[in-house]
Amino acid sequence: MLVGNKSDLRHLRAVPTDEARAFAEKNTLSFIETSALDSTNVEEAFKNILTGTVRKYNTK
Secondary structure: OEEEOOOOOHHHOOOOHHHHHHHHHHOOOOEEEOEOOOOEOHHHHHHHHHHHHHHHHHOO
């Protein structure tokens, strides 16, 4: 999983969203942008991590 943080600070972005998304896709990763300041996608990111972990554990 590739997580872009501080998505609320768009003017200070070091990596464009489309570039990050392309990197994630090329490397078979999921991609999400988050912001702790305004709570954007924070819970969703944790849910995705936990879901992936449970799936991986259950397939062993």
